[in-house]
Amino acid sequence: MSAVSNPLPVVLGCDHAAFALKQKVKAHLIERGIEVQDVGTTGETSVDYPDFGVKVAFRVSSGEFERGILMCGTGLGMSMVANKFPHVRAALCNDLFSAIMSRRHNNANILVMGGRVVGEALAAEIVDAWLETAFEGGRHQTRLDKFDSYEEMKKRYEQSR
Numbered sequence: 001m002s003a004v005s006n007p008l009p010v011v012l013g014c015d016h017a018a019f020a021l022k023q024k025v026k027a028h029l030i031e032r033g034i035e036v037q038d039v040g041t042t043g044e045t046s047v048d049y050p051d052f053g054v055k056v057a058f059r060v061s062s063g064e065f066e067r068g069i070l071m072c073g074t075g076l077g078m079s080m081v082a083n084k085f086p087h088v089r090a091a092l093c094n095d096l097f098s099a100i101m102s103r104r105h106n107n108a109n110i111l112v113m114g115g116r117v118v119g120e121a122l123a124a125e126i127v128d129a130w131l132e133t134a135f136e137g138g139r140h141q142t143r144l145d146k147f148d149s150y151e152e153m154k155k156r157y158e159q160s161r
């Protein structure tokens with residue numbers, strides 16, 4: 001297993017439905033020389049996914065971490081929670097193509113996966129591709145600028161009516 005070139009630290013969180021996958025993903029990241037902050041959950045006792053989604057989303061939104069990974073049963077709830085936070089672009093990627101494109105075109109800063117959707121091997125491939133794929137910028141940055149702030153988006157929409 002090769003180390004990721006120029007690895008960024010990653011903040012990692014999950015609910016009970018993805019605890020097993022989170023443990024696998026965490027071990028995979030550590031094996032690849034990536035520093036990990038694990039914000040829980042710590043077992044398979046039922047918890048509420050928003051309580052762990054905010055721990056990761058807040059750290060990315062504030063700039064403390066550039067990259068985060070969230071997992072719940074489907075990945076849906078965690079992505080909904082994370083995308084409430086300013087400057088968070090959370091992408092639900094339960095397949096490799098979406099993971100690559102979420103970096104190239106969307107500059108996703110939180111990867112979300114479903115512990116009841118993807119298996120360990122696919123999750124590791126998705127994580128590696130997501131961490132190693134660069135944002136293409138250019139016209140994609142112009143598009144990201146259009147939804148970075150809710151206020152700006154609302155103002156632009158009202159002016160266009």
Ligand code: RB5
Binds near residue numbers: 018074076077
């Ligand atoms: C928990 O049962 C499940 O609802 C949660 O993990 C997630 O899939 C929500 O979106």
